Amino acid sequence: MAYVHSYGCQQNVNDGEKIRGVLMDVGYGICDNVEQADLILFNTCAVREHAEQRVFGNVGALKRLKEKNPRLMIGICGCMAQQKSVVDKLRASYPYVDLVFGVDGIDRLPAILAERIRRGKRYLQDPVQRDAVVEEMPIRRDSGFRAWLPIMYGCDNFCTYCIVPYVRGRERSREPQAVLEEFQSLVAAGYKEITLLGQNVNSYGKGLAEPMDFADLLNLLCQTPGDYKVRFMTSHPKDASHKLIDTIAANDHLCKHIHLPVQSGSDRVLSAMNRHYTSAQYLELIDYAKEKIPGVTFSSDIIVGFPGETEEEFEQTLELVKQVGYMQLFTFIYSRRGGTKAAEMPDPTTHAEKAARMERLLRTQDEVAFPRIAAMAGQTVRVLVEGCGRTPGTLNGRLDNNLVVEFPGGEELIGSWADVELTGSRAALLTGRAVTNA
Ligand code: 5AD
Ligand code: SF4
Secondary structure (H helix, E strand, O other): OEEEEEOOOHHHHHHHHHHHHHHHHOOOOEOOOHHHOOEEEEEEOOOOHHHHHHHHHHHHOOHHHHHHOOOOEEEEEEHHHHOHHHHHHHHHHOOOOOEEOOOOOHHHHHHHHHHHHHHOOOEEOOOOOOOOOOOOOOOOOOOOOEEEEEOEEOOOOOOOOOOHHHHHOOOEEOOHHHHHHHHHHHHHOOOOEEEEEOOOHHHOOOOOOOOOOHHHHHHHHOOOOOOOEEEEEOOOHHHOOHHHHHHHHHOOOEOOEEEOOOEOOOHHHHHHOOOOOOHHHHHHHHHHHHHHOOOOEEEEEEEEOOOOOOHHHHHHHHHHHHHHOOOEEEEEEOOOOOOOOHHHOOOOOOHHHHHHHHHHHHHHHHHHHHHHHHOOOOOEEEEEEEEEOOOOOEEEEEOOOOOEEEEEOOHHHOOOEEEEEEEEEEOOEEEEEEEEOO
16 A cells, blocks of 8 residues: 655645556555555655655654554655755665655656665665656546646746756646647546646747647637636746736636736845846736736735845835735745755845744735625625535535635535525635525
């Protein structure tokens, strides 16, 4: 039996689904409890230090399992395994880790396992970048109604704080035909929500034989008949075009919600981050979307305490948050990543000050979003029922705009569409009641 745990972003979650698929192909069963496993794989994230520390902690906790069951194999893969310093640390200090392989090693997993078993020695691969696009990998999806669909891999942007271009390699797009075939098979299998994945989906198409941009790809995919919705992430503002926004406006399959990470509201900080847009350019794009897509909502990623961020610069971020009126924010305190440009920049602000800024940002966001969410009461919306709600006897449904509504209902509705009348909200959670089951 194999236990696979993925940390971090949806790209990693999708890689984890492929790892499970590959393992099942060679005869492994999948378990969700480390105690039952003969193979434990941690598919790791390197974006922030905190995530890395958690992985080291969780790996350390496996030592006792290995003592109980010497046949147990423990493996580390994903983004952390793409860093030489991590592989060296695992080699020197974690002798009970059997396998280390990077993000491009999934299709070779059967060979890696066979090699480990045949030679009886640890298989610790130093980071290599293959920059390949491997198609037709087996996959065992976590859900029967929501699916992740990668359209590109890697990143060429080198935002100065970010480790991703170093660990996931150069940007490469999947062929549109391959994306379309996977998309069609998901729709045929009854998937209701398909999320297209890429570090920067807006630059889809670079290097393809036939010229095609992201908006073209969306139009191509959405010609597929069926009752489904499409989301995508992540959009880089520098490459998000009016054409993309017009496409979202024109197509009913596309959710009227855009995740458009701004990172900061200060032009000096944006430039130091190497983001290639100003706050005014960002706001122009937001205004264009608000004008063209009735009811459009936005979410964003924001980094607090980038090296050298001043109080005034932070306040510009607060201003921008108010101006856009995000429905949701994903906020992060800057985490220093060795090897990136920002790691070399002077960073005089203390962690306590950064944490205080984070608090203010969260409070501002609540002040912006909660009244907007509360004001939705009275609307009837179509939601995808994702699972049980916190309150017993209730379900959670996701709206087009990515908010979640809790409403009374039975588990048999999970995975289907429902029409829900919104009756109120508690903080960011909407409450409602089902009207009919569509
Ligand atoms: N520190 C803090 N946050 C980071 N992110 C990426 N790198 C870092 C870092 N070094 C955030 C960005 C990105 C999101 C996925 O993670 O906001 O959009
Ligand atoms: Fe990192 Fe920037 Fe690439 Fe996103 S676009 S993965 S933040 S380098």
